[in-house]
Amino acid sequence: MSKLAGKKRPLDAGEKAILATKKKIKGTDEVLAQVDKLCSLAKKEPARAKTLAELHLPQACREVIEKDADAVLDEVEASLYTVAASILRGEGFSYDVPLRTKGNQMYVPELDRIVLKDACGQRPFANTQTNRKAVITTRVLGLVHELCRKRIHVTKRDLFYTDVKLFQDQLQSDNVLEDVACMLGCTRSSLHVVASEKGVVVGRLTFREDGDLINCQRMGVGGKAVPPNVDKVTEIRSDAMFILLVEKDAAFMRLAEDRFYNTYPCIILTAKGQPDVATRIFLKRLRDVLRIPVLALVDADPYGLKILSVYMKGSMNMSYDSSNLTTPDIKWLGVRPSDLDRFNIPEQCRLPMTDEDIKTGKRLLEEEFVQANPAWVRELEIMVTSKVKAEIQALSSFGFQYLSQVYLPLKLQEGDWI
Amino acid sequence: MSKLAGKKRPLDAGEKAILATKKKIKGTDEVLAQVDKLCSLAKKEPARAKTLAELHLPQACREVIEKDADAVLDEVEASLYTVAASILRGEGFSYDVPLRTKGNQMYVPELDRIVLKDACGQRPFANTQTNRKAVITTRVLGLVHELCRKRIHVTKRDLFYTDVKLFQDQLQSDNVLEDVACMLGCTRSSLHVVASEKGVVVGRLTFREDGDLINCQRMGVGGKAVPPNVDKVTEIRSDAMFILLVEKDAAFMRLAEDRFYNTYPCIILTAKGQPDVATRIFLKRLRDVLRIPVLALVDADPYGLKILSVYMKGSMNMSYDSSNLTTPDIKWLGVRPSDLDRFNIPEQCRLPMTDEDIKTGKRLLEEEFVQANPAWVRELEIMVTSKVKAEIQALSSFGFQYLSQVYLPLKLQEGDWI
Structure with a gap:
């Protein structure tokens, strides 16, 4: 055992201050x-805390909530039925995607946080501008459906690698993933992508x-x-x-x-x-x-x-x-x-x-x-x-x-x- | 529950390969x-595995081992007794510090790893080249003694902050800490710096x-x-x-x-x-x-x-x-x-x-x-x-x-x- 450990010496000014x-x-x-x-x-x-809905704001706003796997499955299927109905009506294959841009954001003092306003963008399949994004959205919806069905969680990187040919780079799949969360009204982690x-x-x-x-x-x-x-x-x-x-x-x-x-x-x-x-x-x-x-x-x-x-x-x-x-x-x-x-x-x-x-x-x-x-x-x-x-x-x-x-x-x- | 989940479609070539x-x-x-x-x-x-000592290499080598707090306390005190004895002999205040430079490293095939050869450097107090380093070494030895006595662990950053005036920048205290580990023949984690x-x-x-x-x-x-x-x-x-x-x-x-x-x-x-x-x-x-x-x-x-x-x-x-x-x-x-x-x-x-x-x-x-x-x-x-x-x-x-x-x-x- 240590022989010096017991020795004492007088305290200096700094040590006295600490002691005080x-x-x-x-x-x-x-x-x-x-x-x-x-x-x-x-x-x-x-x-x-109050929810957005309870505030009854004049301006319509959007927030996402946590949903369980079954609820997400229902949302994915509902969004595809909506698309199918639109096709059957002869109005074509298109998604309604909430805008996440700064212009569509709003600070709500009662909640003390930023939320989205309700502006949506169209993402039609039959348009050269949005065609790729519409396909990617469909693919991501399919993958999320698989994840929720199997009750497994993956990272954004895993998601990207399931179809590199389509997504080309990870920014594209990441970006659409956030869109899909907004579309389905649930958090990204509810999509089982963590x-x-x-x-x-x-x-x-x-x-x-x-x-x-x-x-x-x-x-x-x-x-x-x-x-x-x-x-x-x-x-x-x-x-x-x-x-x-x-x-x-x-x-x-x-x-x-x-x-x-x-x-x-x-x-x-x-x-x-x-x-x-x-x-x-x-x-x-x-x-x-x-x-x-x-x-x-x-x-x-x-x-x-x-x-x-x-x-x-x-x-x-x-x-x-x-x-x-x-x-x-x-x-x-x-x-x-x-x-x-x-x-x-x-x-x-x-x-x-x-x-x-x-x-x-x-x-x-x-x-x-x-x-x-x-x-x-x-x-x-x-x-x-x-x-x-x-x-x-x-x-x-x-x-x-x-x-x-x-x-x-x-x-x-x-x-x-x- | 999901309504689409049960539907089956025929497998494509890729899916068949995965199944195979x-x-x-x-x-x-x-x-x-x-x-x-x-x-x-x-x-x-x-x-x-064989230790360095058991190999009986012609060239003297050095490796460190894990030591418990009491053993490290003994080593710190022994190193200071050695210094004190040198002063009493009229040979001055100086540390023997193993060199960690590339020239003092050696690959030992029997161990399949690199070890240090036994070259040491002098670190005398009464020399403008090494004076500061000798003081820092003394301070680090003191701090390690305190850590082992109190049985607590700190990071390198904590160690640096105990005496910023002396160490000036963290590289200096980090560097001397490795020297001290070599001097005492123990791992850095044995010094309770993790x-x-x-x-x-x-x-x-x-x-x-x-x-x-x-x-x-x-x-x-x-x-x-x-x-x-x-x-x-x-x-x-x-x-x-x-x-x-x-x-x-x-x-x-x-x-x-x-x-x-x-x-x-x-x-x-x-x-x-x-x-x-x-x-x-x-x-x-x-x-x-x-x-x-x-x-x-x-x-x-x-x-x-x-x-x-x-x-x-x-x-x-x-x-x-x-x-x-x-x-x-x-x-x-x-x-x-x-x-x-x-x-x-x-x-x-x-x-x-x-x-x-x-x-x-x-x-x-x-x-x-x-x-x-x-x-x-x-x-x-x-x-x-x-x-x-x-x-x-x-x-x-x-x-x-x-x-x-x-x-x-x-x-x-x-x-x-x-």
Whole structure:
């Protein structure tokens, strides 16, 4: 065993400051009191957010919903009966395809997300402009029918390879696949075409995936890979008080190894950087079923905020599916620009922002989801004025476990989220 | 329920060909007979490969081994006692650091891997050339001591952030960290500095990770994330006959969803592209403990082979650690260039190789690990002569489940690996 391990030396000024911060942290119940209040608020919200239909907007809008395999089979068949009827009426072979262009998108403040307006395009077979697309649409409808019938899931790449001769390149099959989702009024994952997942989860959560009982409190340090097919996830149960959404896997690993969730009951989820569709759907599902708050831990830079915006607002080109992909009410816990001074992050751990960073920061300041929250505006202004950024790992300069033992407990205790 | 689902139409020529191939597949026992032979061979191998020491090479060589936290603490303290003794002798403050440069590397055919020769460099404190590096080395030794004492794991990035002022950029702390691993004669993961993992695993495997019992047969479709710290993995148990190493997550998902491992007892592992250190260590550990063959399923392109070479040979800059990172005896199951004709992969699923691809292919042809296996040389020659490549997903052109229901069973039945 180590012979030097027991030796003590007097603390320096920096170490004394860390110790003083650490002493502020009270017992677990007191740390969790603020979270508990937030949690009660979340539980009091209506069981589900309003749907587009319930809003009775003057303008007709379109959104997709999750449908099970049988419902999708019915939709595919219905769309082909419609086409057949049109042919029999002598009006020819043509699809009605909802437009997904920016001109057909609309921000709905009541829902706090973007939806599609109801404009549709014709896709007739007997037209040189649309002939190929009509054929591809038919083929994709056929493939989706096969997938739903066999109850199997594939990736977009697999779909492309079933008929390379027709699709020519993957962009074409991907694009028509999104069209088909809109046409059938269901999410892309309902079509049994899924994204490959990058995310991992640990903490106070159990669920069944394809029948297997998964206990995320017993998943070691590596965690459970996020399920690629959320329709195979059932029986979600948890005694967590909040979901901790973490940008990076290094921070995830620290919290998983320290079993942070044992002391502070939570579910820890990361997409390891830019969030993929599977992780976004999974987060949304957890939030809806458990109705507990989501607290985010991201880098104090424009990219960290961009990641939050993807979770909260989604991306433009999948706006028709925003209700299933977005979790609007995420709280920004840290690392926030104001934390750098508050926690005395050393100068050398603060990185200068590039011109590109500053531009991105300024663009974010103009976005609706930031402007809707004055506290976010203040933080972003600190960032673009001070022109410095910092990673979550900057907290390691106070010791490897500062994140799990000091920073996060103090943040929770003080209810310091915005 | 679907109304069109039951309708039948006559098969076309392509479908008849697929059906004919499918009919070749016999019962599970017959499919597995060849694998069983390979498995017996693997079990008959000596319990562990020869070590460098047992070879009694004329030239002194150096390799690192996995050590537990207490052993690393002892090594750190011993290295500092050595330095202290040197100071007391009036010979000054200096470290002996093994050289990791190409000139100090050597291929050992008996081990089939690269190791370090025994050249060392001096790193004196009282020299303007090495002063900074000597200080950084001391700091890293101190940090490693702390990690092993606290029994916690961090990433290289965390390590860098503990003293940004000193390290200046992460390359410097990363580089010295590798030096320290060589100095102490242990792997980098023994220093409790780990890589973030990307890999996932499913199949006939149970193990404990940090005490948690993990059953990879009950991990849904998403699978279990590969543990980042292999030293927390214990009690590895399996009734699998082989490990199926898969390049891409799309193929992994197909096999996981089809529960391929239920019919053909195996462990399915993927690093989702370029293999990370954690997945390589995990594969090596599985292979050593279970002593079952490893069959690889990669794209039929030079990049797929590059990935195999990383699993088998490792990378040059971590050659001191090759014994813990490499799994030399991987069998190339598919997709092989000769499969394209054998399985009648349609022309449009065969992609033209770029000039860069062809160059990479030709470079691989000259590498020792390829030349050691004439069957591999023949396959690579087919690739660079035909100038076409194909992805695993090209098999989807015969149907989404062709991979799991036809291609792999037939390959296994025929013992068609090289």
